[in-house]
Amino acid sequence: MTTASPTAAHAHGEDVIVLSTGDVRIPLHPVADTTAARRADQPYRPPAGDRDLRALIAAYSTAPGAAVDAGQVLVTPGARQALVAVLRAVLGERREVLFATPYWASYPQLIELVGGVPVPVPGRVGDGLLDLDAWEARRTPATGAVIVNSPRNPDGAVVPADSLRRLAEWAGRHGLTVLFDEVYRGVALGDRPAPSVLDLFPALPEHCVLIDGLSKSHALAGLRLGWAIAPPATAARATAIASHFIGHTSGPAQDIARALLGGGEGGGETARLRIGAELTAQLDTAMKALDGIEGLSCPRPEGGIFLFPDIRDWLADAPEAARRSAVTWLKERHGVAVVDGAAFGAPGHLRLSFALPSEQLRSGLERLRDALTSRDA
Numbered sequence: 001m002t003t004a005s006p007t008a009a010h011a012h013g014e015d016v017i018v019l020s021t022g023d024v025r026i027p028l029h030p031v032a033d034t035t036a037a038r039r040a041d042q043p044y045r046p047p048a049g050d051r052d053l054r055a056l057i058a059a060y061s062t063a064p065g066a067a068v069d070a071g072q073v074l075v076t077p078g079a080r081q082a083l084v085a086v087l088r089a090v091l092g093e094r095r096e097v098l099f100a101t102p103y104w105a106s107y108p109q110l111i112e113l114v115g116g117v118p119v120p121v122p123g124r125v126g127d128g129l130l131d132l133d134a135w136e137a138r139r140t141p142a143t144g145a146v147i148v149n150s151p152r153n154p155d156g157a158v159v160p161a162d163s164l165r166r167l168a169e170w171a172g173r174h175g176l177t178v179l180f181d182e183v184y185r186g187v188a189l190g191d192r193p194a195p196s197v198l199d200l201f202p203a204l205p206e207h208c209v210l211i212d213g214l215s216k217s218h219a220l221a222g223l224r225l226g227w228a229i230a231p232p233a234t235a236a237r238a239t240a241i242a243s244h245f246i247g248h249t250s251g252p253a254q255d256i257a258r259a260l261l262g263g264g265e266g267g268g269e270t271a272r273l274r275i276g277a278e279l280t281a282q283l284d285t286a287m288k289a290l291d292g293i294e295g296l297s298c299p300r301p302e303g304g305i306f307l308f309p310d311i312r313d314w315l316a317d318a319p320e321a322a323r324r325s326a327v328t329w330l331k332e333r334h335g336v337a338v339v340d341g342a343a344f345g346a347p348g349h350l351r352l353s354f355a356l357p358s359e360q361l362r363s364g365l366e367r368l369r370d371a372l373t374s375r376d377a
Contacts, residue, residue, distance in 0.1 A: 017364035023221035047243035049075025063198035079226030089237035094144030126299030128157035155308035156301020161195035186217020289365035305355035312348035334371040
């Protein structure tokens with residue numbers, strides 16, 4: 001039986017402080033009093049997305065290294081639909097898909113959804129370096145694609161530019177498609193965003209695809225607006241597939257995205273800088289709260305919105321209920337919700353968000369720290 005995503009919205013008690021969300025909860029956009037119903041002006045939109053929005057996405061994504069054309073863009077209702085459409089388009093007889101551990105919990109499910117075979121590649125928490133020897137050891141004649149997530153969910157690790165380039169070149173030599181999942185890149189913790197595949201080559205290589213969206217960069221997870229940027233032939237195949245299982249992305253969602261990327265209120269670089277500054281301050285608060293807890297270690301993330309502390313040493317001397325399930329113990333005994341690292345291929349870790357309103361974050365961290373220092377049964 002397929003289980004629900006560990007971060008899917010679900011009910012928590014009123015006395016539980018939630019640190020387990022996967023979206024940016026920092027207030028950014030003004031709240032409208034009402035939303036006018038629109039019923040008479042909603043024809044089907046093009047399967048790839050409105051041409052003017054695709055042009056704005058191309059301009060938004062263009063880097064000094066490589067320009068993007070609107071014809072390479074497929075707009076989808078969220079980045080995961082872009083990932084599914086592209087995987088379905090590129091996986092032929094070779095069905096295995098490689099990705100590093102720890103990994104986004106939905107990768108295995110999405111790969112299996114299109115008939116692929118997920119193959120995790122061992123990596124180190126907090127370290128974005130891609131060990132090509134480890135990737136080569138997992139490559140077989142059945143390997144068809146690779147997913148690289150940077151900044152990475154769940155630990156915020158960033159893949160350095162030279163490591164990205166080497167992996168892209170290695171994949172090209174072996175005829176593998178590389179999907180660069182950059183949905184957390186739009187929010188930079190520090191002076192510069194994480195390196196992108198578009199920074200590395202004069203044009204997007206024929207075997208490479210970029211996945212992105214507005215969920216994190218513009219705090220719009222509920223809008224469901226993502227995209228794939230691919231070489232023309234891959235983009236055409238993915239669009240044909242999307243036309244059957246998506247139809248088209250919501251027209252009002254595209255209209256909002258067009259206004260934002262076109263320089264409307266809350267859009268463009270202003271939103272990215274504001275979210276990045278607030279998240280950096282929230283990260284400082286969270287790291288300070290976790291500092292000095294015996295048996296816990298937590299590398300500082302270079303990007304993204306999550307902390308991924310290692311509590312394996314803490315568990316060795318923890319209450320029995322916590323050893324059975326630290327997440328259940330924290331929620332039921334101490335009223336704080338986090339996500340089990342096992343969902344991301346890293347048992348003995350916890351994932352928690354710092355992209356939360358300040359008071360919610362501080363209160364949740366206080367409960368988490370009290371739980372891990374008191375060790376109450």
